[in-house]
Amino acid sequence: MSGRDQILGKLRSKLGRASTTVSENAALNHMQAHQKNLIPARGDLPKAQRVALFKQEAEKVNATVSELSHFGDVPNAVADYLRQHQLPAAIKIAPHPGLKNLRWAEDTSIEVLDGRANGDDPVSVSVALGGVAETGTIVMASGPDTPTSLNFLPLDHIVVVSADDIAGNYEAVWERLRAQADAAGRPGTLPRTVNWITGPSRTADIEQTLLLGAHGPQRLHILIVDGLETTAADA
């Protein structure tokens, strides 16, 4: 007997499932309803306060945050960050059309490459799907414009997020991903990798001492851009 038959067979006899129809429907209905459970009220705020809460929560977990009024300000903000931390003027950016078309060469002297991270890129810049004010979390979704390795290999990770894409809670981001999948004709699917990232990498495995930069980035810098044209905004 296959492992599958063995496990499912045993479960069915233990659960006393003679006819599957009734609870089968119950289970499937539950899955399709996407019923929301209790959502903390904390993030349920108008936009300005929501963005303020996001910033406050992100800073609490050692991320740094800057607010920009135009997407076009990103190259200068990145240059400032590199100078401030005495980092080499070389970055790997996500091959995101908006990011690639910025005036990097005109506004800065940063050497800009795009693509996935290889392990020798000290600083990456990528674009988030959104943010979650509840815990100061950024949400990254993998795709041709947003390779996941950029979120983890470099020691410094800079993320651009639109203020309009900062939601109150995680559930709102799931709804956006579902809507995107539906629009792409792939209902019920997710990108290969969705990352919720809340602050830079850390460990407390040696004598319960908190250290940043365990395997992932040691610093996480978030650029909140107002008025950035992205996908659907959450009300």
Next chain:
Amino acid sequence: MDATSLNFKNNARGAIADDPLQKALAKLAVGFPLKRAQAAARLPEFEGLRDQARDIKNHVLENLDLYLEAYEEKVIASGGHVHWCATAADARETILKICQDAGAKTVTKSKSMISEEIAVNGFLEDNGIEPIETDLGEYIIQLRKEPPSHIIAPAIHLSKEQVAETFRNAHIDLAANRPLEEPRALLEEARGKLREKFLRADVGLTGANMLIAETGTNVLVTNEGNADLTNNLPRVHVVIASIEKIVPTLEDATTILRVLARSATGQEISVYTTFCTGPRRPDDLDGPEEYHVVLLDNGRTDMIGSEFHEMLRCIRCGACLNHCPIYKSIGGHAYGWVYSGPMGAVLIPNLIGMEDAQHLPNASTLCGKCESVCPMRIPLPKMLRKWRERQYRAEIGSKQVRWALHAWAWLAKRPKVYRYVMSLGIAMMGQFGGAGRFKSVPFAGGWTSKRDLAAPTGDTFISQYHKGARGDQSGELIRRKIMR
């Protein structure tokens, strides 16, 4: 791994004499509970979320066969493979086969209690494949060939000096006189060593905090980011998870995530919460080309519908360990297998058999703290009592204990005799325990060799109750409380 749970009493004695361990436990005993309490207090919805988390898992367990099938369908639809393994041996063979088919020489691993449970590391090594633990704590104990001593902080029993010595012995290519006094230096060294391994690995093996039926997704929660480098960089990603890890929807997973980190470390949420679905898509620039899920039973189906059914709600947060007076005295290794603390004392006998784990359900004061902090509201003390009852029925345990229980049962059924005997005993002890504490008591050397026993003040509760005098409260109030 081979269990040494039968050796619990010796293990515990050794643990009490282990200085670095005792220091670590003293720190843990303050830090984790305090941070959990603060996180819980900051979220008004916390108790409501615990109720819902419990209900979600109850619903899943009642429909586990259906959810497993639905999950499998989604994994396959997203281009992944599902391997059903009834036993630990099946799972080991399956993982080896996947690695061999991939031509793997090295396998990076992120922390997985299931992989400890099936002892896959030794098995891969025996077959010429190098497994590399990448969670910092797991990496340290892998080098030392030790099991984890805490489910979320596996190397908590070690001092930084012990870690430094471990690194000096293992990383012989580095300068012998390099400074390794500071935790930062130790971390940098491990980060550098593991970075090479991440970039070279052929297969990445991760566990799963949850499996989401709706989308065929596995959830990975870490603070270090090691699970992400493990699942993203190698050509093949293998997930090993036990069957009860299923949740129905993204919303349900989200609810459980809201209580997980708060209960575990007191963080609002862990740094990295990752949702992986299938292999990379055709136009993706990174991610694995193959995605496999190894679904393990290894005793879980036997627990369904049993007295230990509710243990299957466990999300391995470690809160019950952090709040357990026994765990905080002896640490995890004394339990003799991969799990420890109250959850270990309930789970281990289920997985390795009651005979081999007979001491564990007795390693509890049944104080109830574990249940009060368990995010999934698992009645751990009730289940520990169930094991004790089973042991009694199966005549496992020392003659002395069984005799004492018999004697007590005889007395308890005869209230008048019981009260008379108790009042005699109390009066006697009250006489002899003049200074308020005993240094030794006949038949209770096990207790008094390590600590003093408070002497009773010379009267039983029942007689005080009848006199209407208990502490500051009037007897009437106590009577009313008891009657309620």
